[in-house]
Amino acid sequence: MHVYIYDEYLNKSKYNKAINRVEIRLTDLGLNGKIIRLGGIKNIKGTIQNEVRLGAKTIIAVGNNQTVNKIIGAIIDTEIYSDFQKKTLLGIIPIGDDNSIAASFGIKDEEEACNILLARRVEKIDLGLVGRHYFLNQATIASAGTTIDIDDYSLEIAEKGEVQIINLLSDPKEKISSNPHDGQLELLVRTRKKDQTFLRIKKIKINNPQEKLIIDGIVEVDTPAEIDIMQNKVNVIVGKDRLFE
């Protein structure tokens, strides 16, 4: 069975047309399933875990990066994770803003998302880990004053700019190559002096007393923080225009 998790913000009337288009398209494609609206639910984790326990074939995040984040947070490293990994796929129908995760998977809009669900092209995807938080795209922090400990060495950055720890690219114009199933993260530092630093890493400790680490553009985490990679952690339905091989 397909289970569609509608995020709370979709209750606003401005999303009604988009939701109607999605539901009509899913019906036409024979992809109807159970709809769960997060707005009225107190125990989101329990609800999602229950659907996996009941044998959901696909869990589809209908919403944005936060919606995907809520679903992953409810499943990864819980008692139902092994069931999820064996039997359940994660799908995404992007509606509204903050949908860089869907864009990375080649899912451009809500109608195309339905076609992609039907095609059921699956990729195993790594997950970045920061403390108790997971990320699919990237974690970012301002560069000035940031120190990064990696294996036997450390980086110190004095210039203003941005540090990105990338699992999955979200910008098709980005020239670096990033593979979300190689068990590695890409560390990219760009400063206002227009110089660039690039390394492939597995585990780092990042610290900046003045700035917070931002995960997938939605969660802020204090530093020092350890960032790790969990390989092939989630099976995701992706589009053919995804930003990776």
Next chain:
Amino acid sequence: MFNKDNKLEKFKDAETIIGASIKVKGNFQGQGNIIIEGALEGSLKTEADLFIGEQAKVVANIEAHDAIINGEIQGNVKAKNYLAIGGTAKIFGDVQYGEISIDKGALVNGQLLVLAPEGKRGEKNRLSEKGAEAEK
């Protein structure tokens, strides 16, 4: 590593790039090509090729397969295959190499030692401690 005009050129595909704004401290070891434009203290080793940019300041012993040096190194340099020292390079330490080229204007303050291929005896070239300049 060299373009058609035989100019020392940064390689296009590097596994690691350390930009000019970055300071690295510690023992840096990589498998792929490395480009250093910033500062590094400690040690630096790769099985592949190394490019030290003109603005780079390295206080470390370094080891690579091929190496192009355009910046400042305080430490020993070992290029198992080929070493190119550019005209802006300043090396304060001993240099070991398979083959070498040194541009006019380079400063090398230490011993130069050819690494012998396996099975042959090595040769040793000593240079004065005041430094050496060599024509291209």
